[in-house]
Amino acid sequence: MTAKLSYLDNLKDYLRVDPATESDVVRELDAHLEDKSQELRESGFSEEEATEAAVQFLGSPQLVARQMYEVYSQGNWRQALFAALPHFLIASLFALHCWHSTTWLLAILVAVIGVVIYGWCRGKPAWLFPWLGYCLIPVLAVGTLLISLPGGWAWLATAAYVPLVLFVLVSATKQTIKRDWLFASLMLLPIPIVLGWILALGIEDGLLRYEHVYDISPWIALSFAVLAVTAATFIRIRQRWAKAGALLTAQILLLQMGALTGKYAVSFWAWVLLILLCLFLLIGPALLERKIR
Amino acid sequence: MNYGRELLKGSTDSLLLCLISHQPVYGYQIIKDLEKRSNGYFQFKEGTLYPALHRLEKAEFVQGKWQKLPGGQERRYYYITKKGQKALEERLAVWQDFSTAVDLIMQPVGG
Numbered sequence: 001m002t003a004k005l006s007y008l009d010n011l012k013d014y015l016r017v018d019p020a021t022e023s024d025v026v027r028e029l030d031a032h033l034e035d036k037s038q039e040l041r042e043s044g045f046s047e048e049e050a051t052e053a054a055v056q057f058l059g060s061p062q063l064v065a066r067q068m069y070e071v072y073s074q075g076n077w078r079q080a081l082f083a084a085l086p087h088f089l090i091a092s093l094f095a096l097h098c099w100h101s102t103t104w105l106l107a108i109l110v111a112v113i114g115v116v117i118y119g120w121c122r123g124k125p126a127w128l129f130p131w132l133g134y135c136l137i138p139v140l141a142v143g144t145l146l147i148s149l150p151g152g153w154a155w156l157a158t159a160a161y162v163p164l165v166l167f168v169l170v171s172a173t174k175q176t177i178k179r180d181w182l183f184a185s186l187m188l189l190p191i192p193i194v195l196g197w198i199l200a201l202g203i204e205d206g207l208l209r210y211e212h213v214y215d216i217s218p219w220i221a222l223s224f225a226v227l228a229v230t231a232a233t234f235i236r237i238r239q240r241w242a243k244a245g246a247l248l249t250a251q252i253l254l255l256q257m258g259a260l261t262g263k264y265a266v267s268f269w270a271w272v273l274l275i276l277l278c279l280f281l282l283i284g285p286a287l288l289e290r291k292i293r
Numbered sequence: 294m295n296y297g298r299e300l301l302k303g304s305t306d307s308l309l310l311c312l313i314s315h316q317p318v319y320g321y322q323i324i325k326d327l328e329k330r331s332n333g334y335f336q337f338k339e340g341t342l343y344p345a346l347h348r349l350e351k352a353e354f355v356q357g358k359w360q361k362l363p364g365g366q367e368r369r370y371y372y373i374t375k376k377g378q379k380a381l382e383e384r385l386a387v388w389q390d391f392s393t394a395v396d397l398i399m400q401p402v403g404g
Contacts (some may be wrong), residue, residue, distance in 0.1 A: 021347075024357070028320060028343060028369045035321040036339070059340030067344035071351055 003052045004033050007061055014065030016180040017072045018123050025068055033058065073243075075126050075235035083127040083235045086112060086134050087190070087228035095221035099213065109138070124179055130231045132172070133187040137194055139168055177289045184285035185247050186234055192277045193223055193254050199270045223254050244282075251278040301335065305345050306354075307388065308335070310373065310381040313355055319368040320346060346371060354380055 008026055015022050033054045040050035058064070075083070089108050098104045112134045119128030146157035176184040197220055201212045213220075230250035237243050255274060266274065301308075312318060312326055320342055327335045349355045354377030357369045373381070 024369070025343065025347070027359075027367060031319070031366065031368050032321050032339070032343075034366065057339050059338060064340040064343065067341065068347060071344050071347045 003048075003055045004030070004037070007033070007055045007058070011061040011065055014062050016065070016069050016182075018125065018179075020123060021068075021072055029058065029064070069240065070238050073240070074238045077236070079125070079127045080232040080235040083130050084228040084232040086115075086131050087224045087231055090134075091221045091224035091228060093221075094217040094224065097214065097217060099217065099220075126183065126235055129176065129183045129187040130189075130227075132176070133190050136169060136172060136187075137190060139165055173285060173288065174292070177285050177292060181285035181289040182234075182240065182243050182247075184288075185244070185282050186231065188281040188285070189230065189247060189250065190224075190227055191281060192251070192274050193227065195277065196254070196266060196270075196274050197223070199274075200266045219257065223257055226250055226253055226257070247282060251282060306349060307381065307384045309345060309349060310354060310377055310384070313371050314373045314378060314381055317358075317370040317372045319370050323371075349377065353377070 008030060011029065012022065012026060015025060017025070033051070036054035036057060037047075037050040040053050041047060045053060086108075089111070093099045093104060093108065112131055115131045116128065116135055119125060119131065142161075146154070146161050173184045173188065176187055197216070201216065227250065230246055233246045234243050237246060255271070255278065308327065309323065312323055312330075318326065323346075324337050324339060324342060327337055346355070346357070350357055350371070353374055355371045356374055357371050359367055360370050361367050
């Protein structure tokens with residue numbers, strides 16, 4: 001493998017931009033390396049020396065990739081609002097006590113699926129990932145409800161459904177990580193929150209009690225409003241470390257919120273489980289990315 | 294040395310816009326033109342040029358277009374947009390005022 005190919009491969013590994021931009025950047029730097037090598041060859045360098053020197057002149061691929069990331073990582077306000085929209089819709093559903101309306105739930109589900117298909121076909125822009133996360137919520141929620149079935153049915157449901165859920169979750173996360181692990185963490189952000197509220201409310205005969213949800217719905221609305229603000233902030237921030245910081249801050253805030261809901265506060269062990277899950281969903285994609293790359 | 298680097302950093306976008314406004318250019322050509330026209334004073338770190346060009350493109354000051362050369366090579370030429378032309382004119386005006394004011398202060402008293 002020549003120094004040029006090795007450089008361009010390294011650059012691709014570090015570049016975390018959409019596929020079309022990645023292709024442009026790599027082709028452009030490839031053309032640059034060709035021009036520079038040719039100039040060096042004309043001044044007496046051998047082919048190998050010329051390529052190696054051209055690569056040296058271009059500098060570290062990590063630095064170029066990081067600077068490119070900072071050019072493209074900041075979305076505009078429209079994109080930020082669009083990223084926050086699914087969380088706002090869910091927050092409104094609970095704030096206006098419409099969460100039990102089948103019409104509203106179906107409308108949101110159709111909107112989520114429609115937006116996900118649209119975004120997926122348009123090259124997976126950053127605003128898509130919060131929407132994508134909501135495609136996973138029904139899968140998890142059904143699984144949680146099945147596990148709470150009485151008697152031996154729960155075990156049967158666990159054996160059949162949990163591997164399926166894990167498969168869907170891991171496949172979606174792996175696909176997202178190929179673009180950027182931070183998007184995977186953003187996508188998975190609502191999962192511990194939804195799970196936390198289900199644990200806090202308690203399930204009776206496979207169902208959530210209407211009065212319980214009614215009591216706690218302002219808190220649920222607030223937690224999704226926090227998610228909305230986090231998604232918008234994530235899109236508007238330029239640096240990677242700040243994006244990761246925004247996700248971590250949201251998780252801490254939301255876990256605190258779960259402990260402040262009076263009689264519906266989750267038990268100590270459920271809280272520990274949620275903390276571990278939050279950490280896993282935040283750091284797990286980064287570790288998985290290292291393994292994939 | 295650091296002061297010179299800071300000055301260049303603050304003027305990079307204007308220098309690039311100015312070069313691109315004369316004629317459509319590609320990355321490597323920009324590096325050579327900058328070096329030649331400044332008598333070797335501006336020696337761009339090659340890797341930092343492309344993020345700067347893409348930043349200008351994202352701001353819609355320039356537009357990159359791929360062109361295939363007769364030899365089969367491909368190059369991405371940058372064209373200045375109307376928005377970029379306007380931004381350049383504004384920057385040039387600010388630069389003229391700034392440069393005149395600096396000269397007034399820096400030139401020897403009574404010189």
